[in-house]
Amino acid sequence: MVNERSWNAGQLSFDEIGYWTEIKLDIVKDYAKEYSTILAKKPFQYAYIDGFAGSGVHLSRDTQEFVLGSPLNALKIKPPFHEYFLVDLDGDKVEQLRSFPEIKDRPEVHVIHGNCNQVLLEEVFPKVKFEDYRRALCVLDPYGLQLNWEVIEVAGRMKSIEIFLNFPIMDMNRNALWRKPELASQEGRVRMTAFWGNESWLNAAYQQQTTLFGDDEAIKLGNKQVVDAFSDRLKKVAGFKYVPEPIPMRNSMNAVIYYLFFASQQPVASTIVDYIFKKYQNRGA
Ligand SMILES: C[S@@+](CC[C@H](N)C(=O)[O-])C[C@H]1O[C@@H](n2cnc3c(N)ncnc32)[C@H](O)[C@@H]1O
Numbered sequence: 001m002v003n004e005r006s007w008n009a010g011q012l013s014f015d016e017i018g019y020w021t022e023i024k025l026d027i028v029k030d031y032a033k034e035y036s037t038i039l040a041k042k043p044f045q046y047a048y049i050d051g052f053a054g055s056g057v058h059l060s061r062d063t064q065e066f067v068l069g070s071p072l073n074a075l076k077i078k079p080p081f082h083e084y085f086l087v088d089l090d091g092d093k094v095e096q097l098r099s100f101p102e103i104k105d106r107p108e109v110h111v112i113h114g115n116c117n118q119v120l121l122e123e124v125f126p127k128v129k130f131e132d133y134r135r136a137l138c139v140l141d142p143y144g145l146q147l148n149w150e151v152i153e154v155a156g157r158m159k160s161i162e163i164f165l166n167f168p169i170m171d172m173n174r175n176a177l178w179r180k181p182e183l184a185s186q187e188g189r190v191r192m193t194a195f196w197g198n199e200s201w202l203n204a205a206y207q208q209q210t211t212l213f214g215d216d217e218a219i220k221l222g223n224k225q226v227v228d229a230f231s232d233r234l235k236k237v238a239g240f241k242y243v244p245e246p247i248p249m250r251n252s253m254n255a256v257i258y259y260l261f262f263a264s265q266q267p268v269a270s271t272i273v274d275y276i277f278k279k280y281q282n283r284g285a
Contacts, residue, residue, distance in 0.1 A: 013092045014066070017058040020249035022067060023280050024260055027247070028139055028164055029073040030276050031262070035137050035162070035269070040079040047128050048074040049138040049161075051116035051151065053086040055093035056100050070139055075102045075109070081137075084109045085124045087116040116140075117148040130160035139164045144171030145188075149197030152263075156238025162264040167230060167246060168195075169223050170257045177205050179220050197233065204229030223248075227259055234263045242270035247277040 032048065039046040054069045068076075071086045086109070088094050094113040103109050112119050120138075128136040138161050140147055145168060155161040172195075175188030181202060193199055205226050206218040227246060234243045240263035248256040262273040 012057075013055045013090075013096050015054065015058050016061050017067065018061050018251055018257075020251060020257060021058065022060060022062075024141070024166070024249060025067065025070060025073060027260065027276055027280055028070055029077075030279075031164070031273055032074050032137060033077050034272050036077050036079050036081055038268070039135060044133050044135045045082045046135040046137070047083040047085060048081040049085045049087075049120070049124055049128070049136050050074070050141070051087050051120055051138065052141045052143075052146070053088045053093075053097060053111070054141075055088075055090075055096045056103075070141065071097065072100060072102055082108060083127075085112065085127075086110065087112045087114060087119050087124070089113075089115050117146075117151055120151050121154060125154055125158060125161070128158070128160050130158060134160055136161045137164075138162065141166045142168065144168045145175065145191040145195045148194050152234070153197065153238045156234065156240045156263065159239075159265050162266070162269055163240075163262070165261040165263065167227065167259040167261050168257075169226065169259060170255070172226070173223075176201070177220065177226065181206065181218070181220075196230070197237065200233075201226070201229075223256060223259075231261070234261065238263070241265045242267055244270050244274045244277060247281060 036046070050071045053071045056069050056072050058067045058069055060067045071084070074081065075084065086097060088097065091113055094111055097103060098111045103111060112123065128134040138155055140151065140163055152163065152165065155163050172192060176184050176192035178184040181189065192201055205221055207221055209217055209219050211217050231243050231246070234240045242265070243261065243263045246259040246261040249258050249260060251257050262270070264270055
């Protein structure tokens with residue numbers, strides 16, 4: 001995890017989170033509330049999906065108080081979603097999540113222990129098909145490069161799913177987007193390719209230049225070019241119609257840890273998220 005720590009204190013499993021994570025939680029919560037209010041007036045069954053759900057609570061590094069995680073925030077929203085699918089790979093976190101009173105004994109809340117790259121494609125997305133009058137808001141919030149592009153692409157092609165996506169630029173820069181990418185570890189480059197969907201990240205992040213001596217050399221481009229190229233992929237390859245400018249999440253050193261993307265088929269969704277992003281833009285570090 002980038003700049004954050006995980007704890008297993010006695011019975012409780014939680015991450016200590018920075019200010020930027022609290023902002024992300026507020027953004028997702030604000031939008032989920034708008035989403036549910038709008039969808040409740042339409043003839044759809046709609047679900048909340050959290051692919052990287054976590055344990056349900058975090059500890060704020062600033063205030064040392066517990067902060068609710070994204071699934072518990074979603075469960076508090078009124079009007080409620082018709083169904084909730086909460087997935088996590090970590091067995092302890094899943095067990096803790098299942099134990100919250102907001103989740104226990106609620107048949108519409110499904111806590112699933114597994115790898116979301118499989119679980120979403122095989123078990124969850126088939127339950128929210130456009131042609132079945134189903135819709136879903138899906139939060140994809142990995143620590144780093146743990147997500148496979150296929151999940152994003154299928155969500156886009158289904159037309160029934162809107163996503164929030166944590167685009168982990170710091171993990172990318174640490175593990176794959178080196179000044180000389182061939183020197184980065186094989187594992188880092190493989191994870192980058194899995195997240196991006198193919199090796200076109202090399203074209204997005206580097207520009208070929210000829211040196212004074214006539215050799216070809218790859219010059220690393222900035223975060224902005226990488227983010228713009230990914231935004232293009234969300235539209236052109238995954239088929240999301242609306243992808244507002246993502247919001248950079250900065251740590252106390254003002255370094256961008258990740259970009260929070262939103263992607264949807266609905267202009268109104270994009271307008272609402274744009275507004276929410278602007279509201280939080282200056283609450284950075
Ligand atoms: C950043 S935390 C999620 C925090 C949560 N979204 C929130 O805001 O409260 C990332 C979570 O992803 C889980 N995880 C990592 N790889 C995963 C995978 N392939 N599938 C599902 N969960 C995964 C970790 O166990 C961790 O709980």
